[in-house]
Amino acid sequence: MPELIIDNLHVSIEGNPIIKGLNLTVRQGEVHAIMGPNGTGKSTLAYSIMGHPNYEITEGDIRIDGKSVLDMAADERSRAGIFLAFQYPVSIPGVTVANFLRTAVNARRRYGEPPQEDISVLEFRKLLKSKMDLLEMEYTFGGRYLNEGFSGGEKKRTEVLQLAVLAPAFAILDETDSGLDIDAIRIVSEGVNALKGPGMGVVVITHYQRILNYIKPDYVHIMFDGRIVESGSEALSLLLEEEGYDWVREKYGQAETA
């Protein structure tokens, strides 16, 4: 079974170390939650896995199926099976959701092993509509410019729509719950739940526990100061919900200030 392995990862931004030796193994079919206070490197981790050029990996490795992705550009990593649902999705003026997604689907087919022909317009329309139904989205979304003028909820729903259409081996959801009301969280989570399964490993990065009421994690990790400091079951997230992060800071923050 394919695994996403993050092995002793160290990441710097403009020379400042942010991630300082992080280890995580995600198998397909598993849901991992990574929780932690703000500024602890959660989004840096997400961007680093996806291959953002501003994030410099100074040590360690990221592997899929035993193969390092460090030399791959973001598009290759995507085609290798990694998906990142952005905390702040970017708008692309003039490019419709449908056109964008069709281009993405075709890129996967063209560079696949073996390469496949482009998806037919009819087949793509069917695919898109079925995924929109899943996320309770109006079909008119397909004709709107990507994220342009979308509300927070619409943006996040569109991220999950992309996840549904591209069906990656591993999905990283970066604060997908932030800025959403409870209904939107429910719809987005139900979408993720419908997609996850033996063919997809999911990493839910979140500050708050509430999304985990909908997306049940198999493992919960607490991230602090660039490392995973505690790992456990769902109970760990409930503890954080009740007691907050102060005890984490007390337990693991001392070394920094000493």
Added chain:
Amino acid sequence: MTNANQSVVIKSSSRKRNELAEFSFPQEMVNQSDHSQIRGYHQAAWEAYQRLPFPTLRDEPWRRTDIRGLATDKFTIPENGFRSDPPARLLDPVIIGEEPSGRIVSGALEASCQLDESLAQQGVIFTHFALAEEKYPQLVGNLLGKIVAPDEDKFTALAAALGQDGVFLYVPKNVVIEQPLHSLYWGAGEDTAFINHLLLWLEDGASVTFVHESSSATSDDRSQVFHDGIVEIFVGQNARLTFVELQSWGRNVWSMTRERARVMGDGNLEWVFGAMGTHLTKNFSDIDLAEPGAMARMSGFYFTNGNQHLDHDTQQNHLAENTTSDLLYKGALLDASRSVWQGMIYVAPGADGTDGYQANRNLILSKQARADSIPGLEILADDVRCTHGATVGKIDENELFYLLSRGIPRKEAEQLIVMGFFAPIMARIPIEGVQNRFKEAITEKMAER
């Protein structure tokens, strides 16, 4: 890369070469029509051409466009019968679905003019320019030079004096043409000159859509081709004209064009302008909103690569009360290409209630490319609303990363962003076939990288 431009610049190290030589076109080429107005127009233009100096970098509109490399004395105008076949796709109907109302093919190929019989019976004239001067001298003679004065500058004068190729379109009062008209002007050869004149005249209440394409063989830059043109447009009261111009000239073409439209009371002009080709372009496009209620929208796009230099100079003249203009020019630039857009909204004294808008947006796709964007306002009335904006930007790295993260390779992602950038202009093009032409051209240039 070697090209004629650079080789001439080397010669120009001696100061004398900075002066352009006169063209070697003989005076006998000036139309000696039996009709006195037509003969007089061309004769006066020829005299103006001889009298006027070439523009130089010291002239404000030409400050950013250096034409000293133009091999003026080398050009000849091809004899009648000079033939070269355009690529078949250009002859594909650009108007998809239904037959155009009329079609003109001219230039370096066998000229042909077609017009729907019922329109001809209503008095519509849509024909080759020289043929129009021959067949309808009274009408053409009355209209020539009414919009563009032949002595505005040396190139305009030359085009007025010698322009025989081109299109004459006349739509009588209240005649509404449903299907678009199409013309293709095809140039070819080396050291040749193509000089043409478009005269589009819509009487009150007339309505038509006209698509005009100029194109020539893509050639290396070793020799030059010269294009000189005039476009005169009259939109009568309550008349509506949609005019789409597409130029995909070859890469050895130096093009100088002077275009102007006059829009009368409650008339409406939709003017779309697309530029892909030429080595160098200097284009003047003006609208005169001459009577109350006149309205014009100008939509331009250009996409350059290599060492192309495209210079578009626009003028929105509000000459009467309650007139509206809206200009949007968008350009993308690759390699070491360069664009200049200089635009002016002028509001005459008393032209109250003017609503004028202009925007120029540029997307720079390489470190060596450069876009100059110079908006301008000159307002001599009190009650007006004029806004303008000009931007020069690069592809946003965050947009690019977002597309990459979905598995789209960098080049395709950039192409997607460029297509998206042009989408607002595409939306203003009323004909799908024209949109497709433009999309193909973008795809080709993006693939050349």
